[in-house]
Amino acid sequence: MIRPRVGVSSCLLGEPVRFNGGHSRDRFLTDVLGPYVDWVPICPEMEAGLGAPRETLRLETSPTGPRLMTRTTRIxxxxxxxxxxxxxxxxxxxxxxxxxxxxxxxxxxGIPLHRTGGGPPANRRNRGLFADGIINALPLLPVEDDGRLNDALLRESFVERVFAHARLRELLDAEWRPGDLVAFHTRHKMQILAHDPGLYRQAGQIVACAGSRTRPRHELVDAYAGAFCRALARKASPGRNVNVLHHCMGMLDLDPVRRADLLKVIDSYKAGLVPLSVPATLVRHHANGQNAEYARTQTFFAPYPEALRLRNHTPAGR
Known part of the structure; x- marks a missing residue:
């Protein structure tokens, strides 16, 4: 499996670059996810020449928009x-x-925007200045902060998007042919469907044009990448996951007893009694046993390294 390249605030990897000379090491990032990704650590304050420890900063109002100011020296x-x-x-x-x-x-x-003349913040709905620049320049990039990654569902969604983005980058960085894009989309169909059925159909229509000359290659790439990344940015719901599980089960030749047992497990997931990993593992097991090529090669069943164990939370107990 490809190793994604992931930008990260340096302090989250344990580097002593915070304003007080300390760090904010995140053990999920360093110990759990770290073995499977290539980190690109960045501390914008250090790169801007501020050093550590340093004077604290804050966003302030101005006629031209938020300004990033040092609190005491007013730089x-x-x-x-x-x-x-x-x-x-x-x-x-x-x-x-x-x-x-x-x-x-x-x-x-949630970053406060302070009034230059003092008083309560004008609002608390802002992005940090560096993060805002990155996100505006790379709007399809999967981004999260360390606080939200404590939520099991948000953590799973982010990691899934990161590995999907890496697979797409690997495809588009190579000398791909129309057949390669078709094969990529085929492997990802159920994963896309679990996130956004509308964009699933849109992506399919784009891929259908891959072998024709009616659309310039760069437009085709931009359109597919946009649909693919926007789809995965929508959180997969238990209902759409159940729909995908039923789709894949329909591709299998199961006897009545096994079919009833699998349906019971899928219903237990829908009711929030078991995590997605349980029915997904069973469907994949049957697909492998029958050599059901289409079903068993779907990235829905292995969107990231299994050792990360990110699907072990239940819909009702997240």
């Missing part, structure tokens, strides 16, 4: 941080990014 870092984000976005080409939550440079949500 305006906005242009420096904006240029750094633009430079990093142009050279990164990552498959995902994990930002430090709550940071005025790296936070991706």
């Amino acid at each position: 305006d870092l906005t242009d420096r941080m904006t240029a750094l984000a633009r430079e990093r976005a142009a050279g990164l080409l990552p498959d995902g990014y994990v930002f430090k939550a709550g940071s005025p440079s790296c936070g991706i949500r």
Whole structure:
């Protein structure tokens, strides 16, 4: 399986780059996910020349938009941080990014925008300045912050998107032919369907044009990548997962007893009694046993390394 390249706030890997000279090591990132990805650690404050420890920063209002300011010495870092984000976005080409939550440079949500003259914050709905630059430049990039990755469902969704993005990048970086795109889409059909049936149909229509000359190659690539990434950005629901499990079960030649047993397990997942890993493993087991090529090669059943064990939460107990 391909190793994704993932941008990450350096402090989350244990580097002592925080404002107080410490770090915010995240053990899921370093110990669990780390063996399967190639990290691209970035600390925008350090790259902007601030050092550690350093004066704290905050976002402030201005007529031209949020400004990133040092709290005491009143140094305006906005242009420096904006240029750094633009430079990093142009050279990164990552498959995902994990930002430090709550940071005025790296936070991706809920950052206070302070009034220059004092008083309560104007609002608390902002992104950090560096993160905002990265996300605006790479809108299809899977991004999360370390705080939200404590949620089992959000964690699974993010990791799934990262590995899917890496597989798409691997395909498009090579000298692919129309048949390669068709094969890629075929393997990912059930995974896309579990996230967004509408974009599933749209992606299929785009792939149907792959062998013709009616659409320039770069337009075809952009259209498919957009549909693929937008689909996976929609969270898969238990109902759509059940739909996919039924689709794949319909491709199998099961006797009445095995079919009834599998349906019972799928219903238990739908009711929130067992995690998705249980019915998915059973369907894949039957597909492998029957050498049902289409079903057993679907990325829905192995969207990321199995050792990550990210599907072991139940829909009702997330």
